[in-house]
Amino acid sequence: MPRRSAGILLYRRTPELQVLLGHMGGPFWAHKDEHAWSIPKGEHDEDEDAEAAARREFTEETGHPAPGHLQPLGVVRGSKVLTVWAAEGDLDADAVVSNTFELEWPPRSGRLQTFPELDRAAWLDLDTAATKLVKGQLPFLDRLVELLG
Known part of the structure; x- marks a missing residue:
């Protein structure tokens, strides 16, 4: 069975659209920036509800409560099955x-x-986010734009 992961892509309009991404922690990512950032997310068991896992992981990786209303951005299958919601x-x-x-x-x-899962976070416009987000998560940026019309 493939590993499963779930997360929340937080966005704001200031007035341009920005997304919150986290730079992955640990020694492998320490000196990398391009495609070294991630949507706050984490693994979950097959029997755990993916939305509940996304909410838990958002809180664990940001230290902030997960937003109330989530909109599904779907699934991307790669080395993991990643399910993401937008808020x-x-x-x-x-x-x-x-x-x-x-x-x-x-x-x-x-x-x-001991290393942090995310060593820092930032609000990024979509063009910048596309250069920083790990490649397997890039489809979620397009899906967010499509969702927001």
């Missing part, structure tokens, strides 16, 4: 505090280090 809202990107994960680093050192 209009606003939050202080500088106040995003993500949950953490442990990783043996450096490899084979026997030392476990």
